[in-house]
Amino acid sequence: MASPSFRGRRILVACGLSGAFILVIVRLVNLQVMQSAELTVKADRQHQKNVTLEGARGTIYDRNSKVLAMNMDVPSVFGVPASLGNPGVAARNLSPILHVKATELEKKLKQEKHFVWLARKLEPEQGRRLERLGLDGVGVVMEGRRFYPKGPLLSHVLGFAGMDDRGLEGVELRYEQYLRGEKRAVVLQRDALGRAVFPKGLNEEGAAAGHSLTLTVDEVVQYIAEKELDEAVTRSSAKSGTMIVMDPRSGAVLAMAVSPRFDPNTVGALAPDRWRNRALTDTYEPGSTMKAVIAAAALEEKVMTPGSMIYGENGQFAIANTIIHDHEKAGWMTFAQMIQKSSNIGAAKVGMALGEWRVFDYLKEFGFGDKSGIDLPGETAGLLRGPRQWGKRSLASISMGQEVGVTPLQMVTAISAIANGGVLMKPYVVSEIRNGKGQLVAQNMPQAKRRIISADTARTLTTLLEGVVTHGTGTKAAIPGFRVAGKTGTAQKVDPRTGKYSSTLLVGSFLGYVPAEDPRLAMIVVIDEPRGEGWGGVVAAPVFRRVGEQVLNYLGVAVDEPVKLAMAGLES
Numbered sequence: 001m002a003s004p005s006f007r008g009r010r011i012l013v014a015c016g017l018s019g020a021f022i023l024v025i026v027r028l029v030n031l032q033v034m035q036s037a038e039l040t041v042k043a044d045r046q047h048q049k050n051v052t053l054e055g056a057r058g059t060i061y062d063r064n065s066k067v068l069a070m071n072m073d074v075p076s077v078f079g080v081p082a083s084l085g086n087p088g089v090a091a092r093n094l095s096p097i098l099h100v101k102a103t104e105l106e107k108k109l110k111q112e113k114h115f116v117w118l119a120r121k122l123e124p125e126q127g128r129r130l131e132r133l134g135l136d137g138v139g140v141v142m143e144g145r146r147f148y149p150k151g152p153l154l155s156h157v158l159g160f161a162g163m164d165d166r167g168l169e170g171v172e173l174r175y176e177q178y179l180r181g182e183k184r185a186v187v188l189q190r191d192a193l194g195r196a197v198f199p200k201g202l203n204e205e206g207a208a209a210g211h212s213l214t215l216t217v218d219e220v221v222q223y224i225a226e227k228e229l230d231e232a233v234t235r236s237s238a239k240s241g242t243m244i245v246m247d248p249r250s251g252a253v254l255a256m257a258v259s260p261r262f263d264p265n266t267v268g269a270l271a272p273d274r275w276r277n278r279a280l281t282d283t284y285e286p287g288s289t290m291k292a293v294i295a296a297a298a299l300e301e302k303v304m305t306p307g308s309m310i311y312g313e314n315g316q317f318a319i320a321n322t323i324i325h326d327h328e329k330a331g332w333m334t335f336a337q338m339i340q341k342s343s344n345i346g347a348a349k350v351g352m353a354l355g356e357w358r359v360f361d362y363l364k365e366f367g368f369g370d371k372s373g374i375d376l377p378g379e380t381a382g383l384l385r386g387p388r389q390w391g392k393r394s395l396a397s398i399s400m401g402q403e404v405g406v407t408p409l410q411m412v413t414a415i416s417a418i419a420n421g422g423v424l425m426k427p428y429v430v431s432e433i434r435n436g437k438g439q440l441v442a443q444n445m446p447q448a449k450r451r452i453i454s455a456d457t458a459r460t461l462t463t464l465l466e467g468v469v470t471h472g473t474g475t476k477a478a479i480p481g482f483r484v485a486g487k488t489g490t491a492q493k494v495d496p497r498t499g500k501y502s503s504t505l506l507v508g509s510f511l512g513y514v515p516a517e518d519p520r521l522a523m524i525v526v527i528d529e530p531r532g533e534g535w536g537g538v539v540a541a542p543v544f545r546r547v548g549e550q551v552l553n554y555l556g557v558a559v560d561e562p563v564k565l566a567m568a569g570l571e572s
Helices: 004-032 036-047 086-097 100-109 124-131 171-175 220-236 263-268 287-300 335-341 344-353 355-364 394-399 408-419 455-470 541-555
Strands: 048-054 065-078 116-119 138-147 168-169 183-190 212-215 240-246 253-259 307-311 318-319 322-325 332-334 424-426 430-434 440-443 446-449 485-494 501-514 521-528
Touching: 004 344, 065 086, 086 100, 086 116, 086 124, 100 116, 168 171, 220 240, 220 253, 220 344, 220 521, 220 541, 240 408, 240 541, 287 335, 287 344, 287 355, 287 394, 287 408, 287 455, 287 501, 307 318, 307 335, 307 344, 318 344, 322 344, 332 335, 335 344, 335 455, 344 355, 344 394, 355 394, 408 424, 408 455, 408 501, 408 521, 424 541, 485 541, 501 541, 521 541
Parallel strands: none
Antiparallel strands: 048 183, 065 116, 065 138, 212 430, 240 253, 240 521, 307 332, 318 322, 424 446, 430 440, 485 501, 501 521
16 A cells, blocks of 8 residues: 555646646647737748739820830749759859849859849740749749830930839829839748748739829820921931920920930930930020010010111110121111011110010019929029129120020920910920829819910010011921911020130021911920021921921811821831
8 A cells, every 4th residue: 555655746746747738738729729820920921932013104195095105014033042953053044045144143043042133124035935944943023114115206205214113204203103003012932941932923912003194295296396306407417406396275285306316215325415305404595586575575565566666776786895786787677677587686675675674574474584384304494694683785685585594495385475365374294194993183284374465465476476487587487378476596605615605506496386366386496506507597497387387287277288297107
């Protein structure tokens, strides 16, 4: 018979074992029931690797729903170093497909990482070759790459997106917050040893694409403007050229062309100077096109009428120890004739009649010295100094388009105000923003900034500007069957070597609108540093005519004789 002390020890051991068993049961219940969700998450984390991609970037359309920018699904290739048996062999097999040195690929594949990008946004054929290769530890995922189906067409307005699908220039940059797609996660599984394992079809969580944009630009009008501008720049061996076509009634940009152009599909090899939108970033002295603005001020302030007489000083006028010259020696002339013949002396005397502060105030009212507010990045305000900073000759110089820096956009916006009856409109290039379901998210409507001159003044000035085309310096801008109002401009550039105005470095321009009685188009043509004859009436006015007659015909505006469109090579 066991002693009482022995029986006591057995009871204690049994109790201890029972207690331990109960603790194990409690722990299991806690793990399996109470902490089940938390442990499941931790386990999943140990067996998953997340890679973030994004939904497709939004599409950009012209005003007639023609695609100008879109996303294409293209292959990107990645590696999982922990899953590779021989990184060197894999690198040598991948090199001829990816066009990357084997040594560079091998270096990436030897990293102690669970995931590395080997090449992004390849050509579709490269993706197919990779799939056929079937390397363990190397996978392919489809990503969106920006594609511009019209190539160089409208490139300076559209801009472009980078490898990371972020807008870098133009509309792509300005509307980045709307165009970019939502982020999405790609999940890679890990095995028990922690190595990444990628299935044939990657698990992608759906994400909404970016919003689409509809532009005010018309693809056909843009093509015509670019074609004619390119030919003019080539013909004159000019440094560059700019042309803007605007609806003067609304401020909507129908075309904005810069020459030379660039292809946003292959922008990587180009210098930033090539994709700069000169229409709103570059300033120049406008020369005689500014006389249209000075004339508007003079008529509005009633210091001049069309019949007011101005003495032309026989072509030479001394002011502030300098001589102002005219290309024609004129005596007495009417205000209307002064505009038609583009007299510098006449413009200087009109400016002097207005006085410094009135000239300055009207220039500000017409938008000079300030940004227009167009929905594009990079716009400059130009240069307009206040009267307190003017010299003794400044009033005369500014009145004939010197000592003031403007952009082509500012000039066409100013002439549009005269064309539409005296109201300055805010220019814009995007009309609508819609989400993936086609629902309207935002809309740009015509926005009147202020009235500058009366409708009567605008009508009177239109008649004077018509005279420039019928009897003055702008006869080469005439469009058969239409009344055209406009102004030529030829400005000397400052020679950087001498710091003085050059007789050979010129800017030739033409500014106007058509039909004069009911304007549908306001246009500016600027040719920078043409060789040979650089007069605006010679190098720029013909471009205005050729573009104007084709676009008016395209828009269905009545004309006596049909005009053949220069559409060869334009893809639908």
